[in-house]
Amino acid sequence: MLIAENLTKAYRRHAVEVRVLNGLNLEVKTxxxxxxxxxxxxxxxxxxxxxxxxxxxxxxxxxxxxxxxxNLPSRDRDELRNKTFGYIFQFYHLLPELxxxxxxxxxxxxxxxxxxxxxxxSVWRKRADELLQKVGLGHRMKHKPRELxxxxxxxxxxxxxxxxxxxVLLADEPTGNLDADTGGEIVRLLRNLNxxxxxxxxxxxxxxxxxxxxxxxxxxVGGVVTDDTKKHIPSPKLIAV
Amino acid sequence: xxxxxxxxxxxxxRYLAFICIVSVMLGVATLIxxxxxxxxxxxxxxxxxxxxxxxxxxDTDRMEGFxxxxxxxxxxxxASPAGDRIEAMTPTLEVFAILQFHFRGQLMTKPVxxxxxxxxxxxxxxxxxxYLVKNHATPEKAFELTPEALQRHDWNxxxxxxxxxxxxxxxxxxxxxxxxxxxxxxxxAPAMEIGVGTPELKxxxxxxxxxxxxxxxxxxxxxxxxxxxxxxxxxxxxxxVGGNDLKPVWGNFLVSDYLRTEMSEYDQTxxxxxxxxxxRLRGMNNRATALQLKLKTYEQDKLFVCNEVRKIYPYADINxxxxxxxxxxxxxxxxxxxxxxxxxxxxxVGVAGFSILAIFTMIVSEKFRDIGILKSLGASxxxxxxxxxxxxxxxxxxxxxxxxxxxxxxxAEINAIEAFLTKLTGTAVFPRDVYYFxxxxxxxxxxxxxxxxxxxxxxxxVFSLLxxxxxxxxxxxxxxxxx
Numbered sequence: 001m002l003i004a005e006n007l008t009k010a011y012r013r014h015a016v017e018v019r020v021l022n023g024l025n026l027e028v029k030t031x032x033x034x035x036x037x038x039x040x041x042x043x044x045x046x047x048x049x050x051x052x053x054x055x056x057x058x059x060x061x062x063x064x065x066x067x068x069x070x071n072l073p074s075r076d077r078d079e080l081r082n083k084t085f086g087y088i089f090q091f092y093h094l095l096p097e098l099x100x101x102x103x104x105x106x107x108x109x110x111x112x113x114x115x116x117x118x119x120x121x122s123v124w125r126k127r128a129d130e131l132l133q134k135v136g137l138g139h140r141m142k143h144k145p146r147e148l149x150x151x152x153x154x155x156x157x158x159x160x161x162x163x164x165x166x167x168v169l170l171a172d173e174p175t176g177n178l179d180a181d182t183g184g185e186i187v188r189l190l191r192n193l194n195x196x197x198x199x200x201x202x203x204x205x206x207x208x209x210x211x212x213x214x215x216x217x218x219x220x221v222g223g224v225v226t227d228d229t230k231k232h233i234p235s236p237k238l239i240a241v
Numbered sequence: 242x243x244x245x246x247x248x249x250x251x252x253x254x255r256y257l258a259f260i261c262i263v264s265v266m267l268g269v270a271t272l273i274x275x276x277x278x279x280x281x282x283x284x285x286x287x288x289x290x291x292x293x294x295x296x297x298x299x300d301t302d303r304m305e306g307f308x309x310x311x312x313x314x315x316x317x318x319x320a321s322p323a324g325d326r327i328e329a330m331t332p333t334l335e336v337f338a339i340l341q342f343h344f345r346g347q348l349m350t351k352p353v354x355x356x357x358x359x360x361x362x363x364x365x366x367x368x369x370x371x372y373l374v375k376n377h378a379t380p381e382k383a384f385e386l387t388p389e390a391l392q393r394h395d396w397n398x399x400x401x402x403x404x405x406x407x408x409x410x411x412x413x414x415x416x417x418x419x420x421x422x423x424x425x426x427x428x429x430a431p432a433m434e435i436g437v438g439t440p441e442l443k444x445x446x447x448x449x450x451x452x453x454x455x456x457x458x459x460x461x462x463x464x465x466x467x468x469x470x471x472x473x474x475x476x477x478x479x480x481x482v483g484g485n486d487l488k489p490v491w492g493n494f495l496v497s498d499y500l501r502t503e504m505s506e507y508d509q510t511x512x513x514x515x516x517x518x519x520x521r522l523r524g525m526n527n528r529a530t531a532l533q534l535k536l537k538t539y540e541q542d543k544l545f546v547c548n549e550v551r552k553i554y555p556y557a558d559i560n561x562x563x564x565x566x567x568x569x570x571x572x573x574x575x576x577x578x579x580x581x582x583x584x585x586x587x588x589x590v591g592v593a594g595f596s597i598l599a600i601f602t603m604i605v606s607e608k609f610r611d612i613g614i615l616k617s618l619g620a621s622x623x624x625x626x627x628x629x630x631x632x633x634x635x636x637x638x639x640x641x642x643x644x645x646x647x648x649x650x651x652x653a654e655i656n657a658i659e660a661f662l663t664k665l666t667g668t669a670v671f672p673r674d675v676y677y678f679x680x681x682x683x684x685x686x687x688x689x690x691x692x693x694x695x696x697x698x699x700x701x702x703v704f705s706l707l708x709x710x711x712x713x714x715x716x717x718x719x720x721x722x723x724x
Contacts, residue, residue: 054617055718075621082619093614093721097250109243110619117242160618 001200002028002051002168007060009046009223020046021057022223028168033194033201035211038220044204045172047220051202052085052170053077082111086161086199090173092153094145100156101141104128107164124163131159135189151182158189162199169193171203175210187213243615244624248631251604258636261600265640265697266647268593272586272693273648273685278655279582280689281682283575289504290571293511294564295331295366295533297546301559304487306334306528314532314554323549326542331362332529334519338481340453340512344470351453353512355481357519357529360384366535374451374499375473384446384497384515386474393474394444394495445518446497447477452508454499471496479512483523492522539563594700597633601708605629612712613720626713633705637698645694649685656680 009021020043028034028051036044049055050062053069062070069080081087094103102109108124109117117124132138135155137148145153154174161169171190175183187210193199194215203214211217219227252258299314301307307314311332318324334357341350361381364370370380375387386394454471471477475496483490492514500511520527534550536542543563550561565572605612612625651658659670659681671681 049718052617054721055716078616078619078621080619081617087617089617089721093610093617095247095611095614097247097254102246106243106615107618109246110615110624112242114242114245 001030001032001065002202003063004047004051005061005063007047007050007057007062009043009050009055009057020223021050021060023060024220024224026218026225028200028202031194031198031200032216033191033203033214034216034218035203035205035214036218036220037205037208037211040206042220043223044206044220048170048172048202048204052087052168053080082107083164084167086164086166086169088154088157088161088169088171088174090176092145092150092157092177094153094156094160096145099142099144100132100137100148100152101128103145103156104132104160104163106160111164128159128163131162132156135159149182150178151185154178154182154186155189158186158193162193167200169199169201171201173205173207174203175205175207180209183207183210243620244627244631247628248635251608251632252635252639255604255607257600257604257607258632261597261636261701262640262643264593264596264600265637265701266644268590269641269644269693269697270648270651271589272697273645273690274651274655275582275586276689276693277648277652277683277685278681279579280686281684283579284684285682286575287572289502289507290568291368291564292372292502292504293368293500293507294567295368296536296539297534297543297550297561297563298531298567299534299550299554299559299561300335300531301556303530303558306525306530307532307554307559310527311529311532312527314529317553318532318534318550321549321553323542323546326537326546327534328537329362329365329535331359331366331533332516333358333363333531333533334516334523334525334529335531336481336519336523338479338512340449341478341480342471342475344456349470352510353449353453353479354510355479355512355514355519357516358513359516360513363513363533366533372500372502373448374501376498383448383513386444386446386495386497390474390495390497391444393472394476397474397476445492445494445515447479447494448498448500448513449477449496450508450511451499451501452505453510453512454496473497479514479522481523483525485524490522490524492518494518590696590700593697594704597636597701598704598707601629601633601705602711604632605708605712608712609715609720612715613717613722616715616717617721622713625715626709629705629709629712630702633701633709634698636705637701640701641694641697644697645690649690652683652685655683 004024004026007021007024008019010017010019012018020041024043024047026047036047038044046055050057050070053062053072056070060070061068064080064084069077072080087093094100095106098106105124105128108120108128112120129138129141132141135158137152137155137159140148140152140156145156148156154177158174169190174186174190178186190201190203191213194201201214205211217227217229218225309317314332315330318327318330336355338353338355339350340353341348343349358369360369360383364380369383370377373380373383376383376385449471454469456468456470458466458468460466473496476493477496478491478493480489480491482488494514500508500513502508502511516529534546536546547561547563554561615625615628616622662670
């Protein structure tokens, strides 16, 4: 479904060049729950940004269902991020001025003009209500991010990522800022989404405990994939889930 | 949809937005107040400049006046193609003169511009009756003496006849703040003689400028005090030149009214007398030196009428000009003043614009992460640009609405505010003796208010362009990593 071919990416600051990806190859299959692990600086987040068209590789190609997406015009890439990919970030990244409900509705706000929105708002409101109920935030819809706990904010972020029924969910250390129990809840939520709704999930983490619930674990070192296995490190705690 | 939503939310929740709004509001309010006051001054000054001049003035420097009598001139002009466009005409006779009168035993002399008029005719061309202090409703009676004036005249005559005129009570006296100077010999009996022509024992009225007839000074408390030097019924001697050999001629007149245009130039120099008396005094046989024309539609007909009259009187020494041409230098000075003020005001708006730029740059910096989030959710660079441009527009609009309301309120209450500030600081903010206006004149021009609003909104949008462009160019990954 999602294929990365020989990706390279380097960041330059003045005369210093830091190579983050060095000819990385990866294939993500449809309906798969893939986790990417690796030490800090191994290029996990950069890979996620490239896969989700937030950034462009220096060289190499990315294909989605056989269509090359890394060199698309910005308008098409914006549309992909809006409709095909859903993002979940470590620091939740909710907009502080908006309520949980408005945050969840943001992808739909972006997709519609003002008039278009008023025609279809009831459909989207219903969908957002359902998602917030699903992630257990039905009673917190009108609350602003500062009134929510870390776990609640991340659940709102998950609901937001799912609003437009994306085909691929890209999660960048979704439990990195949460305690073990809350992090476990989020991972269970993602697991259920993958299992029940068939959403393809690519999750970057350095928490080896949570990767056991994923279908496949990819390990990155120095900007390349060094290990690609299923159920790399089993976790009794999470398996019990 | 998200652009509108975020613009409104940012407006509601950012304290920096409030500062921005206040900045625009103060700028707009200042512009509206300054424009209204400047326009008020300008309009009033223009009114005053137009004031005693009719729309079109035909005049000559010939000592003996026009070659035709006023009746013939008016008939010729009336018969010309311009005749239909003229509402009223009247002849006037203008000459320099010296005004003499006694004040507290001292002989006062003042150089004046002596104008002979037919009061009813002069009122018909405008710029006369509205400036008469007593007879503004009945300008044709401008030179008529009221019973009180005649009584005062009688008293003046009697006072001159007794040994000590100060023993006589003044029936119309107002308490004087200055002691009277006991110098009885300096008070002459009014002599009703006419220097040239047939002497007539008749009392003729004269309408001097208000400032000519009043003294202004500051008392011990620093207040401006006004005291009448000439009251209705007081006699004055007017000396000018007349006859073929230009010999001094003089006549005595009794003050019947004052001319108060509130333009110091007119109020200090103009003296109106009946035209027939001035003609007689100067030995002129039914001649005038100027013809005042009032047009039906000034702006439309001024050039046509001037050209037509020029065809009738194509002489170099007969000057035909509109009131604007007569007041050309002063009107140009007002225009220059307005231009300079506009440049200065533009600079004020520029300062407000830069404060918007600074505040917007801060807002964009604060919103770096939000921009990254929006882009990760599919917002385009153009969309982000629109958010911040829309935000600038919204801040400008709200600031303009509040600023307009505030500016109009200050303009409406400017005299009360001025009185309060004067009381607070102890210094007159608007010294009335300098300007000769009773209160600060204001004139709110809806077009100028609209222009100020449009200008301020444009500046808010233009100055938000740079930060908005910077926001739109922000790389989403860099924005998401921004701490």
